[in-house]
Structures are given as C-alpha cells and as structure tokens.
Amino acid sequence: IRPISWAGDKLILLDQRLLPFETRYIEARTVAEVADAIREMKVRGAPAIGITAAFGMVIALIEKKPRSIDEALKVLEQAKNTLAKTRPTAVNLFWALDRMYNKAVESASKTASVNELLQDLEEEAKRIFEEELEAEIRMGIYGAEFLENGDTVLTICNAGGLATGTGIGTATAPIYIATALGKQVSVIAPETRPWQQGARLTVYELMQNGIRTTLIADTAVGLVMYKKLVNVVMVGADRILLDGHVFNKIGTLNEAVLAHEFGIPFYVLAPTSTIDTKSKVEEVKIEERDPDEVRTVRTSQGPVYVTVKDVPVFNPVFDVTPPKYVTGIITEKGVAIQPLHKNLRRLLNLT
Amino acid sequence: IRPISWAGDKLILLDQRLLPFETRYIEARTVAEVADAIREMKVRGAPAIGITAAFGMVIALIEKKPRSIDEALKVLEQAKNTLAKTRPTAVNLFWALDRMYNKAVESASKTASVNELLQDLEEEAKRIFEEELEAEIRMGIYGAEFLENGDTVLTICNAGGLATGTGIGTATAPIYIATALGKQVSVIAPETRPWQQGARLTVYELMQNGIRTTLIADTAVGLVMYKKLVNVVMVGADRILLDGHVFNKIGTLNEAVLAHEFGIPFYVLAPTSTIDTKSKVEEVKIEERDPDEVRTVRTSQGPVYVTVKDVPVFNPVFDVTPPKYVTGIITEKGVAIQPLHKNLRRLLNLT
Numbered sequence: 001i002r003p004i005s006w007a008g009d010k011l012i013l014l015d016q017r018l019l020p021f022e023t024r025y026i027e028a029r030t031v032a033e034v035a036d037a038i039r040e041m042k043v044r045g046a047p048a049i050g051i052t053a054a055f056g057m058v059i060a061l062i063e064k065k066p067r068s069i070d071e072a073l074k075v076l077e078q079a080k081n082t083l084a085k086t087r088p089t090a091v092n093l094f095w096a097l098d099r100m101y102n103k104a105v106e107s108a109s110k111t112a113s114v115n116e117l118l119q120d121l122e123e124e125a126k127r128i129f130e131e132e133l134e135a136e137i138r139m140g141i142y143g144a145e146f147l148e149n150g151d152t153v154l155t156i157c158n159a160g161g162l163a164t165g166t167g168i169g170t171a172t173a174p175i176y177i178a179t180a181l182g183k184q185v186s187v188i189a190p191e192t193r194p195w196q197q198g199a200r201l202t203v204y205e206l207m208q209n210g211i212r213t214t215l216i217a218d219t220a221v222g223l224v225m226y227k228k229l230v231n232v233v234m235v236g237a238d239r240i241l242l243d244g245h246v247f248n249k250i251g252t253l254n255e256a257v258l259a260h261e262f263g264i265p266f267y268v269l270a271p272t273s274t275i276d277t278k279s280k281v282e283e284v285k286i287e288e289r290d291p292d293e294v295r296t297v298r299t300s301q302g303p304v305y306v307t308v309k310d311v312p313v314f315n316p317v318f319d320v321t322p323p324k325y326v327t328g329i330i331t332e333k334g335v336a337i338q339p340l341h342k343n344l345r346r347l348l349n350l351t
Numbered sequence: 352i353r354p355i356s357w358a359g360d361k362l363i364l365l366d367q368r369l370l371p372f373e374t375r376y377i378e379a380r381t382v383a384e385v386a387d388a389i390r391e392m393k394v395r396g397a398p399a400i401g402i403t404a405a406f407g408m409v410i411a412l413i414e415k416k417p418r419s420i421d422e423a424l425k426v427l428e429q430a431k432n433t434l435a436k437t438r439p440t441a442v443n444l445f446w447a448l449d450r451m452y453n454k455a456v457e458s459a460s461k462t463a464s465v466n467e468l469l470q471d472l473e474e475e476a477k478r479i480f481e482e483e484l485e486a487e488i489r490m491g492i493y494g495a496e497f498l499e500n501g502d503t504v505l506t507i508c509n510a511g512g513l514a515t516g517t518g519i520g521t522a523t524a525p526i527y528i529a530t531a532l533g534k535q536v537s538v539i540a541p542e543t544r545p546w547q548q549g550a551r552l553t554v555y556e557l558m559q560n561g562i563r564t565t566l567i568a569d570t571a572v573g574l575v576m577y578k579k580l581v582n583v584v585m586v587g588a589d590r591i592l593l594d595g596h597v598f599n600k601i602g603t604l605n606e607a608v609l610a611h612e613f614g615i616p617f618y619v620l621a622p623t624s625t626i627d628t629k630s631k632v633e634e635v636k637i638e639e640r641d642p643d644e645v646r647t648v649r650t651s652q653g654p655v656y657v658t659v660k661d662v663p664v665f666n667p668v669f670d671v672t673p674p675k676y677v678t679g680i681i682t683e684k685g686v687a688i689q690p691l692h693k694n695l696r697r698l699l700n701l702t
Contacts, residue, residue, distance in 0.1 A: 020659045156570075188665070191645070191657070193542065193568040199646075199658035207659060215662045217544040217645050218569040219507075219602030223637075223670040226604060251570030253577060254605055257612050286574075294542070294568050295550075297648040299657055304650040306542070307550035308371045308558060311566045314539070319574040 159236025510587025
C-alpha cells in the first residue's frame with residue numbers, strides 16, 4: 001500500500017474515506033486540492049497529514065510559478081496559511097508547515113533562483129517522508145525481536161501504514177518487518193468501535209499486504225487472550241507520559257489489563273515525539289466526541305442508527321493505560337522496558 | 352414494558368425484531384401465529400419463548416374447539432409438535448411444552464369436560480409466567496441489597512425483561528426493584544457487538560422504564576471502571592458450572608477481569624435452573640456463529656457491511672469467566688458468594 005506518493009509535480013493519495021469498500025486514488029495538483037484532501041479526511045493520521053502538507057508547499061511553487069524569490073516566499077506564506085486552516089488541532093500539520101517555510105527562508109538567503117528554492121523544498125518534503133519511514137522501520141526492527149515464527153499479534157484501531165502515510169505504520173511495523181524476515185506472523189484485529197478503524201482500515205491494510213488477519217468484535221478481546229489465541233499485544237499511542245502512562249484509542253486499557261492478567265506481553269509502539277515530558281496523568285483531559293458516533297455505525301451506505309436516537313452517550317475518544325500493564329514501549333530510539341519511569345528518561349537522555 | 356400479555360383468548364406480543372426503531376405489538380390467535388412469532392424471533396430470550404409456547408397450547412384448544420377430551424389431547428399433541436419445531440435448541444421451549452402436555456394428561460384423567468381442561472391449561476400457563484416473574488422479583492430483591500442510592504450499574508447484552516418476557520429480567524431485576532424502593536440507580540449499557548443487544552434492547556427497555564441510561568461502545572468498559580463511573584457490574588448468565596465458571600455473552604470476561612482489577616464488585620444474576628451441575632469447564636464448547644454477524648451491523652435499514660466482505664472472522668457467541676473474578680451469584684434461592692464451589696452446592700442443597 002502507498003497511501004501517499006509524490007509524482008514529481010503532484011501527489012497521488014489513497015482516498016481513505018472510501019475504505020475498505022473502494023480503493024480509489026486521487027491526484028492533488030494545486031494547494032486547494034491538497035487542502036481539500038486534508039480537510040475532507042481523504043488523508044488521515046497525524047504523520048500522513050504532515051507529509052501531505054509538506055508536499056503541498058512544493059505544489060504551491062509549481063502551481064503559482066512565482067518569478068522572484070520574494071514572490072515565492074509570499075506564495076509559500078499564503079499556502080502555509082491555507083493548509084494550516086484545514087485541521088485546527090493537528091500538531092504534525094503545523095510542525096511540517098513551519099519546517100517547510102523555515103527551509104524556504106533559509107534557502108532564499110542563499111540563492112536568487114526560484115528553481116533552486118523549489119528543489120530545496122522538494123528535498124525537504126522528501127526528507128520529512130524519509131525520516132518518518134526510517135523511524136517506523138527502526139520501530140519495526142526493534143519490535144520484530146519480540147515476534148516468533150508462528151506468533152499471532154492482537155492490535156487495536158489502525159496504527160498502520162494508512163495512518164502514517166508510509167505504508168509501514170507504528171504498531172504494524174514489527175509485523176511487516178518480521179514477515180519480510182521470513183517469519184509467519186498473523187494478526188487479530190478488533191473492530192474498534194465507535195469509528196471501526198480496525199474493521200475498516202487495519203483489516204484492509206493487512207489483507208492488502210498479505211498478512212493473515214482475523215477480525216473480531218471488541219467484546220471478544222478477553223476470550224482470545226484467555227484461550228491463548230494471541231502471543232503478544234502491539235498497539236500505537238497518541239501520547240505517552242514520562243512516568244509510562246499511555247493514552248491511546250479507547251479500548252487499549254481493556255487489552256492491557258486483560259493481557260496483564262493472562263500473562264501476555266503488551267507493547268506500545270510510537271515515535272519519541274509522542275512522549276509528553278511535561279504533563280501529569282491527571283492534567284490530560286480525555287476528549288469526548290459526538291454521541292452520534294456511538295449511536296450510528298459507518299457503513300458502505302454512510303452512517304446509520306443502531307439504537308434509540310436520543311439515548312445519552314459517553315463517547316471518550318481515548319483511554320489511559322497505567323504503566324504497570326505495559327511490558328515495553330518501542331520507539332525509533334530503542335525499547336523502554338520496566339521500570340518505565342526510569343527507562344523512558346534514559347531513552348530520551350533526560351537526567 | 353409488557354413483552355408478553357395474555358388477553359384471555361390471544362397473546363399480545365411486542366415484536367422485538369423492530370426494536371428499538373419501532374414499538375409494534377402483534378396478536379397471536381392461532382398455533383400457526385404463535386409458532387411464527389417464535390420462529391421469526393418476534394419473541395426472543397429463553398424464558399420468553401417458554402411462556403409464549405405454553406400459552407400456544409392454550410390457544411390450540413381455543414382455536415380448534417375439540418368436542419371431546421380425546422380429541423383435545425390430539426389437538427394438544429399436534430400443537431406441541433408444531434411449536435417444538437420452531438427453535439431446535441431452546442431448552443425452555445421443550446420444558447414448557449412438556450409441562451403443559453403433562454398437565455393436560457393429568458387433567459384428562461380427572462375430567463371429561465374440555466372446558467375444565469382448557470381452564471386447567473390456562474392456569475398452568477399463567478403459573479409458568481408467574482413462577483418466572485416471582486423468581487425474577489426474588490433475584491431483584493436479593494440483588495437490590497448490593498445497590499446504594501446514587502449507584503451506577505454496568506451491565507452487558509440484554510438480560511432484561513425483554514428477554515424473559517416478564518418485563519423484569521435477571522440482571523436488570525435489582526435495578527427495577529431498587530428503583531421501586533426509592534433508590535436512584537443509573538445504568539451504563541455497552542453496545543454488545545456483534546448483535547448489539549445493549550444498544551438495541553437494553554437501552555430501549557431501560558429508557559421505557561424511566562431508568563437513567565448511558566450507552567457506551569464496548570471499547571469503553573475499561574475507562575468507565577478506571578474512572579470509577581460505575582459502582583457495580585451486574586450481568587446475566589447462559590450457564591453456570593458448579594465450580595463457579597460463568598458462561599455468558601461474549602464481552603462478559605472483559606468486564607469481569609477489569610472489575611476485579613479496579614476493585615468493583617461483579618455479580619451474576621440467573622435462576623438456579625441455569626446451574627449445570629454436571630459439566631466441567633473444558634467440556635463446554637463455545638458456539639461460534641456466522642462471520643457475517645461481525646462483518647455487518649444491524650441497522651434500521653437491515654444488516655449492512657462495515658468491513659472487507661471476505662475477511663476471516665472469529666465470532667464466539669459467549670465467553671467464560673473464571674470463578675475468581677465473580678463476587679457473587681444471585682439466584683431466586685439466594686446469593687452464593689466466595690468460595691463459589693462451596694456456596695453454589697450449599698444453595699442447591701447438594702452434599
């Protein structure tokens with residue numbers, strides 16, 4: 001799977017809104033088209049949005065054809081503003097746009113050629129993609145050490161190559177690397193209500209990549225562990241605190257506690273940029289989303305109601321897993337094992 | 352809610368297939384209509400099916416108007432055969448039909464009046480309903496002892512009055528009794544994929560009865576316990592072994608382990624007829640059902656696909672909870688607490 005490809009003058013993007021019912025690629029040749037792809041969630045997942053926005057800055061120069069360096073910087077500033085408005089809370093988006101704009105300013109101080117500026121920006125966008133890919137391959141290599149031939153991995157949500165844009169992913173990286181190294185690894189993917197990323201995205205991605213995949217209802221995670229049908233749990237993370245608390249997709253805590261109880265190792269895979277070195281667990285607010293996400297189900301025919309339309313709903317988007325349930329945290333810089341509050345600091349070279 | 356009402360010459364049944372989208376009552380005046388209601392799952396839940404079939408035997412006599420006791424017994428034998436074929440594995444169905452037929456034979460040995468036979472059978476069917484209702488009220492009274500004013504109960508699936516036909520239910524009985532006694536009790540109901548009995552039935556039933564109800568995704572059961580948003584877990588059971596192992600709807604094990612870990616009491620509510628005094632845990636086969644139940648979701652527009660159509664699926668219909676996670680088992684004969692393997696025997700007067 002290649003969710004994001006750069007074709008020299010345009011982006012080719014897998015339209016993730018249509019998955020898994022339809023595999024359709026779209027092209028983005030203008031800043032407006034890139035902005036639309038992000039805003040309309042044709043591209044999703046924090047790293048994938050960052051990469052797409054970075055190439056959006058390159059596309060700005062190709063589209064607008066500025067005739068001077070000054071004009072080019074104005075074009076880039078406009079593109080940055082347009083792209084930044086697409087998803088108001090996406091940290092990777094702002095980070096990638098800032099990095100691209102700073103690169104342009106640096107380049108403009110060295111050359112008067114718009115063409116050289118364009119080349120510098122294209123290289124920078126490619127570098128953002130390559131750095132993401134390299135981090136994921138590193139996580140995959142570290143994580144593959146914990147997979148034996150014949151193992152079955154339980155995951156949750158989609159911490160896969162669709163979310164990162166590279167095709168490798170975070171929680172899925174060890175599965176792909178182990179498979180590439182000749183190990184036979186299977187996956188059990190829970191549906192992951194309410195958004196069903198497991199059923200819609202993970203199952204699609206793994207099957208496209210030839211990985212043996214079994215879908216279960218979220219209610220069945222306990223039984224598959226009790227029956228020892230899984231050897232290891234591997235999940236992604238939205239935020240990791242320095243004491244080892246892991247914030248991730250709702251349902252992660254269920255798997256962590258059950259794995260702990262049934263003696264199954266539980267690994268979290270995430271780049272070190274996910275580690276929040278400042279917050280305490282009680283300071284992190286768990287976002288609640290639209291009740292209709294739980295009242296409805298996304299189908300090939302759009303969202304449809306599955307319950308009483310006005311039933312009150314509690315719809316937290318993620319949960320928090322205390323450090324005691326986490327066997328290890330696998331990052332691009334290595335693996336932090338217990339005690340996490342010591343070893344995460346060591347990994348980040350904090351004193 | 353009255354899922355089953357006897358109107359003297361006909362049954363009035365709540366058509367559960369349409370819930371929660373439509374509240375429609377149907378009438379059954381003939382054996383064929385009663386058989387259809389059971390076969391087409393307009394009535395569902397083991398006790399509800401038994402009660403419906405019992406009244407179906409009464410309806411047979413009203414419909415066919417036999418002129419002699421011998422003719423009446425033939426009519427009843429035919430009705431018994433017809434009704435027994437509706438759901439091939441429903442133990443309560445066969446039990447209720449046998450009980451009604453045996454009552455008819457007993458009555459026929461005492462009277463030559465078809466009218467007296469009819470009256471005897473009508474009383475017996477009412478008695479089956481009343482015995483079920485009384486058992487549930489007893490469970491409710493025992494269970495209400497474990498509920499404080501202001502408590503929130505986490506449940507699973509629908510072990511409610513819709514499933515038993517009485518309107519009281521098993522896991523819901525303490526909630527209704529405690530509420531009737533003036534306690535304020537709220538419920539958190541998980542959706543319960545793949546059949547979504549929580550979203551479709553429990554939420555509907557509780558809201559109709561004026562109980563404060565919140566729907567959650569199955570993935571959120573861990574977080575609501577971690578955050579102490581629930582005080583107690585109450586679930587039904589399909590089968591309880593004498594050593595305390597509980598077989599119930601898939602997802603029960605998740606709640607049991609999480610409750611144990613977070614120090615929340617976990618109660619199982621079921622009549623003593625649910626206790627299997629013979630089987631060992633390794634002898635009980637966990638039924639697996641159609642993969643399409645997980646690949647699709649039941650909506651107001653029927654089942655629709657939510658994933659890749661040919662993805663392999665593991666779809667166990669129930670799971671098994673080891674005794675260590677069960678705080679108590681609440682029956683119509685009293686409550687068995689730990690150690691369950693001793694106290695379940697004591698409850699049943701087994702030596």
